[in-house]
Amino acid sequence: MTERPTATVPDLVGQSVDIARETAAAIGLGVTGEDPDGPGILSRTWPGLFWVTSQSPSAGTIVKRGSAVRVTFVEDGQSRSDVPMQTHGPLPSLDNHATAQNGDSNSAVDYKAD
Numbered sequence: 001m002t003e004r005p006t007a008t009v010p011d012l013v014g015q016s017v018d019i020a021r022e023t024a025a026a027i028g029l030g031v032t033g034e035d036p037d038g039p040g041i042l043s044r045t046w047p048g049l050f051w052v053t054s055q056s057p058s059a060g061t062i063v064k065r066g067s068a069v070r071v072t073f074v075e076d077g078q079s080r081s082d083v084p085m086q087t088h089g090p091l092p093s094l095d096n097h098a099t100a101q102n103g104d105s106n107s108a109v110d111y112k113a114d
Contacts, residue, residue: 004064011059017041017050017073028065034072041071049076 007027012020021031021041033041050073057063 004066006062007065007067009055009057009059009061009063009069012052012055012069012071013059015052017045017052017071020052020069020071024069029063030066030068032068032070034070036068036070045073050074051076 005028007029009029010023010027012023012031015023017031024031031041033039033044038044052071052073054072056070
């Protein structure tokens with residue numbers, strides 16, 4: 001029996017739910033909401049713009065392809081107090097969010113730490 005290939009979980013925090021789903025799918029992973037037995041993430045986020053606020057497992061974790069990343073999300077325009085606080089795991093790095101998704105540094109502002 002052949003073991004499934006693995007993938008490194010990407011940092012999805014700060015991405016729109018649509019982009020997070022595409023990012024995960026590109027490496028063979030799925031994305032689910034907090035309740036995997038509840039309504040699907042598409043039915044909970046359409047229509048509208050929703051942002052990923054936390055994820056499990058965290059970015060950098062090695063998982064088997066076909067696994068799902070569980071995300072929490074907030075609708076665009078909700079106040080910061082409506083965003084659940086992450087209470088476990090490392091805080092996401094903002095360095096990953098400073099360049100464009102396609103890696104083209106000409107289409108994004110480069111962030112440089114002091």
